Structure formats: structure tokens, C-alpha cells
Amino acid sequence: MRLIAHISDVHFGRHDPGITDALLDQIHQMQPDLVVLSGDLTQRARTNEFVQARHFLDRIGRPLLIVPGNHDIPLYNVVHRFVSPLWKYRRHIPCGLEGNDWYADDELAVLGINTARSLTFKSGRVSLNQMALIRRAFAHVPEAAWRILVTHHPIAGAHGEPKIELAGRSPLALRAIADAGVHLLLSGHHHRPVSGHANTELLLDNAVLVVHAGTAVSTRTRDEAGNSYNAIRFDGAHAEVETMKWHPNRGFQQARRDKYLLRAGHLEPESG
Ligand SMILES: [Fe+2]
Ligand SMILES: [Fe+2]
Incomplete structure (x- = not known):
């Protein structure tokens, strides 16, 4: 059994301190096996925003997997933006080479790749090297483990979702995702x-689940979406995706829950 808390777009500098404390309380109660943060840690990649983001991460006290978002690359400092876009991020945030990250145990294999770019500033991109990394990273993962890819910019939309902007080269990346047998795509943005x-x-029917996170604690909410995060549970071949939405008087509450059974490479919806 494994539990992932998937949070995103915390945008320190434009965050709500009360919601931030409530989220940390809930994470401390849940004790997730992994906390995934899918980018946009800051509002404008300012040093003091990274310091606040790091303080938040230190308070989580659970294993972390983090990728940067477009807001974590300096917008106005042209030298840093083009010469060393991840300079501040890497100075303050624990991460792997080039902003990619990796977590694995007996039941989970989670790869985070950095889709934030200096030039394609807003919509991001997957590089050819990262597609090779996707194939390589999952090649030796045990058959029974769940394979999860984390990006800031979505690589695919979900059934029923209005058309959204996807990361550049998403169709090519989806080939690598299919070859690697990835089960879940987690993103934000x-x-x-x-x-x-x-x-x-480009993927087999029902072979891959897409999970986009809302903004967990920032005041940059979209319409009625508000603040939210996802709790994703894995129990053998069963997976459950729960959206936890913020209510000013009641805190984070379950807004939606979907259950799936992984069978012969397909994720079949389960009731109950
Ligand atoms: Fe964002
Ligand atoms: Fe973003």
C-alpha cells in the first residue's frame, strides 16, 4: 500500500499562509509515502520566494519529488533566464541533475522531468534526452510496481476535459511513455x-491515467476551481485518485474520488 500527496503550483510570493498551514497539518496526519510537487514553487523566481518554498518543503518531513515550473525560471533577469535558468531553483530546492528527479521503492517508480524552458516560456517542452530518460528509467522497474511520470506542463489531457495547452513535443513524449509502460501522468500548471x-x-485505450493538480495554496485560483491537492492511493493492482478541495470553513475536504483496477495493461474504472 502506498500513498502519494500530489500538490502543485504553490507559488510562494502569492500564497495564502492559512491554507499553507492547513495543508501541512493534513500532510502530517496522512503521512504519505511520497509528496510530489509538480512545479511553480514561486511566483517570480525571486530569492525570498525560494527561501519560503524551501521552508515549506522542510516542514513537510516526508520523502519529496519535485520538478520546476515556468514560474521558477527568472522572467526579467535575462542573463539567468537564458544562461542558467535553474540557478536559483537548484540553489534552494533539492533536485536531481537538470531539475529532473526520481523516487523508487518496491511498489512505486516515479520519474520527474523538468519541462520548464527559457524560450518556450509558458508552455514548456520535453527534450529528446528526456524521452530517452523516460525509456531508460523505467526499463528495470519490477513488473508489479506502478510507473508514474511527473511534469509541470501536462503531456496529455483527460477524457471530458476541455482542450488544454500541452508541453511541446507531447506526441513524441507519449510514444516514450507508452514504450516505458507508464501508468499515471501527474502534472500542474x-x-x-x-x-x-x-x-x-497515441496511447492504448485506458492504459494511462492523467491527473492534473490545482493550485494547492496560492491565491492564483482559476474561476470556481479554488485550492486543491490530490491524494493518490495504490493497493496492489488498485489505484484511487482523490481530489481534496479547500473550503474556508471546513478545510480540505474530499471533492471527488475515482477508483481503478489495473488489469492486463488497462486501468478499468471500479465502483464503490
Ligand atoms: Fe502555476
Ligand atoms: Fe505554470
């Missing part, structure tokens, strides 16, 4: 929680 089967013909 659009500040709207959405989950369901990937809505692309």
Missing part, C-alpha cells in the same frame, strides 16, 4: 484539478 483516462489516440 493549469490550476484546475482534473483526472481521468488520457484522451489521446
